Structure formats: C-alpha cells, structure tokens
Amino acid sequence: MIRQEFSRADPKRRTALDPKKRQFAPATFQNVEYKHRLNFYVTPPTADITLEQFEQWAIDRLRVLAEIEACSFRNKNLTETAAHMKPLLDKYLPLTSSTSNSAATQIERQKDHYSHFILRLAFASTEDLRRRFSRAETTLFRIRFQDNDSRERQKFVEGLNLDLEIVSDEERREYAEELRAAGGGFPKRIEEESYYKVDWEKVPELIEHRRVFLKGGKAYVPGREQLSMVIAEFTNKLDKALETTSRALPRLDEDDRLSPILTHLSQNFTTPDANYSSSSTSLPGADISARNIDTLSSSFPLCMQNLHRSLRRDAHLKHFGRLQYSLFLKGIGLNLEECLVFWRGAFNKITDDTFNKEYRYNVRHVYGDVGGDSNRRGNGYSPFSCQKILTEHPPGPGEAHGCPYRHFSIDNLTALLQQVGVKDHEVLKGVKEDKEKQKFHLACNRVFEYAHKQEIKKVRDDGTWGAAQLETIVHPNEYFKRSYLLKNLGKNPTDGGGDVKMED
Template identity: 30%
Template sequence: MNSILEERDISVNEKMETDQVNNNESNADYSNIYPKDSKTFKNMSLNEMTMNLSKFEDNEADADLLKIYTHDLQMYKDPPTGQISLEKFEKLGAQRLEVLRIIDRLSKQVEIKYEDMKECLLSGLKQKGLEYYVRLIKSPGSDTNSAADIEMRRRDHISHFILRLALCRNQKTLDWFINLEQRLFWIRFASLNDPGIENFLALYNFDYPTLSEEQKNEHRENLIAVHDNIDVDKTVIYKVPYLRARKLVKDRKIFLHRGFVFVPRTEMIHVTTQAFKEFLKAQINVISIKAIRNESRLEPILKNLFTFTDTVILPEITSIPLDSLDELAEKSYPLCMKIMHEALRKVHHLKNGARLQYGVFLKLIGISYDCQVDFFKEEFLKTMDICTFENSYLYYIQHIYGKVGRRIEYKTFSCKPIIESKVGFGEYHGCPYKNMTEETLRSNLKKLGIEEEGIEEIEDLAKDQRYREACTKCFHLRYQTPLNELIESPSTFFFKSQNIVLRERRLKEKKEKERLEKEKIDKEKAFLATLENADISNLELSNWEL
C-alpha cells in the first residue's frame, strides 16, 4: 500500500467556498493554516510517500520526521503517507474511537464541569491502558523531541485520518466525529504552556499582531474591565479579526474595537479551536479513499469502525420525567406498550421478553438510564428485596443502555421482532393484534375510545395477519389522523402521536389566549360605553384612577 490517502481534484479554497455556502460558516480563509515550509500533499509525488512506519520504533528521532512532527498538537492538514500493517491500522483506529467515546460520555454527564473534563478523561484513558493518549493530553507542547515523542505524534496523526475515513459515510457520524475532535483539541490546547502556545501559533500561521505597550495603555481601562484576572502589562495580547473569535464576541467576554478583538494568550484557545473546527469541516472531503478502491482489506476495518460508531450515536431526545409516564401511556403509547405499562403497575413485575421490549422503548422515547432503573426498582421492590433486584434484574437495563455485554446501545426495536416473539402464559410482550383473543383485543380497543365499526376493521386486519396495518388503523381511528405509511416500531407510533397531542395542546392554548384577549377587549368596550352614557359632571376626582 503506497499511500493511505490521495488528494481529490479540488483545492482547499474551492472546498472552503463550498462548505461556507452549505454550512453558513464565516468568510474566514483558513487555507494558510499548515506548517510553514512544508509541502502540501497536492504537490507531493507518490515517490515521496514511501516512508516505512516501522522506523518510528527506532531509539533516535529521524530528522525528516522531526520536520513534520514538531509539535504534540496538530491541525491534521496533510494526510499520512507510507506503509502500515492492517493490524496496527485497525488498532490505532479503535483506540482513537475509544478516546472519542470517553469524551462523548463525559460531555453528556451534566454534573461534570467542563474544567474537570481533562482529569476525568485522563482517568478513563488510564483505565483503558491508552497511555500515549495520556501523554498527548498532558503535553505542554514541544518541550522535547525524542523518538517516543515523534512516534506518539505520528500515531495521533494516523489515527485521526483513519477515523476521518471511517466516519465520513454519513452526516450523523461525521458531525459526531468533528464535534468530539474539537473537544479533544480544546482539552489538549488547554494543557499547552506559553512556549507551546507560541510555537503552535507560529507553526500554523496564526500571524496575529500583538499589542504594543502604547496600545495597552490606550485601551487599559477597557482591557481591565473585561479581563480583571490578568496583568495587562505582563500578558501577551493578540489583535484578532472578530470573525475569528465569534464565541468570545457572542458571550461578550472580549473587548471589541474597530472590527478587531484583543485576545489575551490564555483566551487564544477560543480562536484556535474555532479555526480547527472550520478547517476540519473544510478539509473533510478534500481527500478521497484511494486505499479502499485499491486495497479491499481496508474496507472491512473502516466499515466496522463506522458501524460501531453509528450504532452508539443516538439522536438528541428531550428527557421525559418519570411522573409523566402514566399520562403518556394513556395518550401516546401504542397498544403493545400500554399493555406492558399497565401490567407492570398492576403486578409489579415483567418477565424477560417484556422487560427487554418495554425497556428499549422507554430508552428510545427519552428515559435516561438512571430514570429507568428508578422506575423498575420502584415497581419491583414491591414484590422483592433490593438484592434480588440488583442481582437478577438490573443487568437487563444495563444491557439496553450498552453498559454490559457487547456494549452496543439499542437504536431501534421494530415491529418485526415484536410480532415474531414467542409469548407464553403470564407474559405481556409481543404484538397484541397477533396474540390477544378477539374478546380481549376488543375490550382494549374500546378503552382507547375506538368505535364499534373501527374495532371490526382492526379485527379483520388482525385475522388476516396484517398486524402492522391493524396498528396503523388503530392510530388513524384513535387520533383521527390517517398515515401515509405503516407503523414501523412502537417508538414511531409514540412520536407521531406526541406530535398530534402537542399540536392539539398548542391549538387549545392559542384558543384560550384568544378567548382571554377577546374577553379583555369586551370589558374595555363595556367600560368605555359606561363612561359615555354616565353623567360625569357629578363624578368626584377621587373616583378616577390616575
């Protein structure tokens, strides 16, 4: 394999323009952000891309490699070149993916402050044995350039591009990758010392002028007002175009003067992180996957990394409080989930199949892991002790959220496995249109408010084994809203019904608001009419509200 990556026939500036139109980014040009005196990959011949990665195990740092890897923090401008074993390729990709997953989990734990993220991340990396990432994250920048430093930087470089290749297959995984790489960049930049920051800014052409003593004195009052924790005289302050520091401007944490912001060195993390994310978005499709076209052995590895990542990423769902479940079960649950919910409330227990189906459903509609544990614990402890619950039943909830077993979180649970599941005596899972007797199904449909004619239609569909059509018909009659497609899963039913319920609620609130407005206007008109008809000559001043 001569080269891992090859340039697509598009320049950086052309791609930047495309991305800026598609993503509404600023007009900032980051085409100059790459090491000075380095060759761009578009001018690099294949003969120059023949370095063997095995040399990085040598005790002495290679002089040519030192020119490429002069700093522990990178912008990942050029793709890596050379040869690498499939085993190492897969290992590096999996390790970096684990790093991003740890950051992702930490970022979703609201009790962890952002400034504590670094220590939590380091602890997680040590537990996973990812020591060289620990070194990278703690690195002050470029204080040393040993063979071990060069190897560490090279691994960082390669692993980034492996995931870039693997996760660029759809927008969801791509966005996930970019956001978490940005977080990782932030954490690493925050570890740099002053020389490390200066070297990084110089290396990647952040050529912003610094304020002179005269300029500091001119703006001293404003600088102190904004940055009361710094010594203006001793701090290096950069003059940066305001579009390069949008977050600081948005949060009003910076002094803005004639289109420029005055950024202390300690705040340059905002400027570089913004540049990193925008540059990464612009560069993400500049490369094409020549290795996949010419080397079929790479495809399974990249596909596995993509599939694993795509499986664990869930859409953002508004959290649902536990005390609203009974109301939701009544208004928006499909019949299959409503039956299990009512059974759990009544008998305080569900067998394996029902716990799995209902547990996955609760997760998909927005119930967090801790809330689901509390929910099942509240019911189960009415018939057993805490030890029995934790030893025999907690595992299923952990499995659903990817905390044990294969550690793959459920993204969906469609109607097909529910219809095909076997249901025994005393079990409440499965599809009610398939498993219920005609009398029991009729009784449950009546509770949903469905008229006799509609019940007969649903029963006919169920008899013909058209169970999804029966569920879709139930939705139509229950909410007086026909669907253009069949119900695919219980969560699909729930979200569609919630859209209708919330729309009706908004309409009701709007009508109530209009009624109150009309009532207010009518009262004002009545009051004015009273004044017109009254004999005001005899009214005393004290009767008027001034």
C-alpha cells in the first residue's frame, strides 16, 4: 500500500521547519492591511506604537467592554444593548464601513485591533477574567456584525473559510418538513433557504434552543443562522487564544513598562457582585440574628421572601434554594453560628443527626469555613446578584429558588405579591407589563418603590439621599439594605442613611 502524504513536509526539508531554529531567524513582520471592518483577531499586531497609545487605546476599549457588561447585568437584550452602546462606540471605538473610503478607516481598525490584543494580555491571567472578557468581546463582535451591511458581512464570512458543507437539493427536499418545523415554520417554501450541514458541536447555541434540525450528529443550519456559527467560531478561537496567552504571560514580566499598565487595567474591570463585601453591607445597630430573621424578612426582596415562606411552610428547601438563601443571609451580615442556628431551627422535621450529616457541611462551605484552599481563602462564595439568579439554574419541580418575577407564572406571581401586601392595582398591572417585556428588575424595583413610597419621598425631599443611592437595584442584598435603612430612618439619626454608598 502506498502511503499518501498530503500535509506532511518532505523529510529532508523538515529542519527548515524546526521551531527551535526558527526562533533565531529574523522576524518577518508584515504590516497588516485591514480589508474588513470586522476582525477575527487571529494575527497579533506587530507594528510599533507609543506607550501613551498603548494605554489610551486599552482604556477606551475597556470603557466599552465594561459598559457592555453593565448592560448584561441590567438584563438588557441585544437590541437594547446595541442602542445603548451606539454613542459610546462612536466615541471610543468607531469603525466606519469599507464603503466610506475615508482615510480614517485604517487607523480606526488598527486601534480596534491593537486594543483588543492589549486587553487580551491584561485579562488572560485568571479564569474568571478570561471568561468575562470573552463574553464581553463576543457581545461587541455580535453588535458590530449585525450592524454591518449585508454585502460586507458576506465578504467577511467568505474570508473566514469556515468550511461549511452545503446541503444538497435532494436532501433538502427529503427533510423539508423537519427543516421547516425546526425553523419555526420557516421558510414557507424549502427552496427559499439554503442550508449548511455542520457538526452539532459547532452550533451548541442553536442546539440548546432546538432551533435547528439534527440528524446523526449533524446540524442542518439555515443560512439566516449563519451569525450563530460565526459567533461560535469567534468565541471558540478567542477562548483558545486566551488560554495560550495565559500560559505565555509569565514570560512577559521582564518588561516593567507594560506589566503595571496591564495589572492596572485588569483591576479596573470588576463587577458589582464580585465586589460585594460584607463590610459594605454592614448595618450598624441592626439585630441580625437567627431569631430575628422572621422580622427582618419584611425587608427582603420577593425572591428571598418566597424562599423564606417556602422554608417556613415545608420546613425544607432544596439545594439551590438553600444556597441562594444562605448566601443572601450571609450577605446581610448573619454570621456562621447564627446561620447554622437558623437552618437547624427551620428544618424542624429532621433529627440533629440528619442535619449534621446532610446540611451542616453545606452551610459551612458557603461561609468558607470548610472546603478547598481557595474556598476558604475567599471566605466562601459571594451572595448571588440578580443577574446570576435570573440567568443560572432556573428552578425545577419542587424548587423555590430563582426570581419570582421571572420564574413564576403571572397568576402565581400576583398571588404571591398580594400575600406579601402589594395590593395596589396599578402596581400589579405594572409588574405584569414588566414581566411580559422581560424587565424583571424593573418589576422588582417597582414593588420596592411602592413598598417604600413615603420613605423615598422623605429622603428625596430632605435631600439626604442622592440620586446614586436611589438608582436601580440589581442585587438582592442591596434591596434589603436600602429597605432596612429606609424603614429605620428615624431610629438611627446619627447616620440616617448618609453613609449608604453604592459600590458599583
């Protein structure tokens, strides 16, 4: 049998490819010419830039990414995010289309290119930063991709060489019905749409939401879902590149001009919930103890009130319910001993033995009292933000965690609200509308404002609370803190709320 050699280099010429030798060869830099408005960021930049440019470009891009992340925390959808980002993008990272032919295009694209790679260096260091950077960059890419005109988009995609197999006419007709069903009834006539056949692993997003027809491990992706494939490819490449970069980072520290800038950059990219420290939530004079939780629970946001009610009703909560509630209680300043007392008392149908065996460890783990090194050093987990509660682990059968505004049906939500004392018809109507528009945080803030109407009016009139202290709540613990302070305005005159600081 004769061996076919397609990609194998000629054995005699192999030495020329030896990377050890290539290392000392003079670098063949090429000046990148930016043909497309979009960039997959495959080739790293090679030209020289000044340190000022290095820092300025990075900061500009960071502003954009931070704002994108903030949008996702406020649960904005893609169109809203795009609308919100438009002015910012125009200011900090403009990218004009190729058709405009202006002289600025190349410079703009260079800035886009370089700033991406600088931030890549800054954010490759930890797993968490890498994940957030990749998510924000993907959103940015998505906004720009959709913003492109279709011809330019097509050109860009062709340039990517994505290696797509086109589904033949025969096959398309054979599966016409399935393809149409998977596409939500479209296209009306199967000939109107072209399909690509790809490994399902390439389009996990489409699989997850059952938006494509799947057979034998191949996904039949309609042409209009091309975006999803391109995005998946983009994220995939970026994640891999970030891994590689993180491994190369230690060798970078000989350059003491860049490292401080990079560290500084990555420190500025922090999230509200990552920053949530117990010191910033401490409430002087408040009695935060196990026996007082029932009283305090009137200041809890609806998600926590629901957990509290379920707990009191069933004397039990399932795993994610316990996790969400324990963390919240930790966040309001309940210490570990009190928290254990609280859970022990709440689970009153089981024996001490069962409690110690099955639940005690979990509570301690949450507080960082036990568990691996990193868990203990980090004092356990931080309380869940609304973002996390809304997007992760939707509740399954028999579970009470999650966000009632999102995970309850409207009838059950209204019933629950009425139980906790929200009976105003206007408010309930508003909540219903918010829920329909998927503005869950707005619904929650609406209820908050209703429940604290007088107090808010008072602090507004007095001018003791500024606008910053009354902006949208995006964290259950912030809800509690603000609610508690408002309800106890008179009782603690010395610091009547003056030192409430939003940690953003």
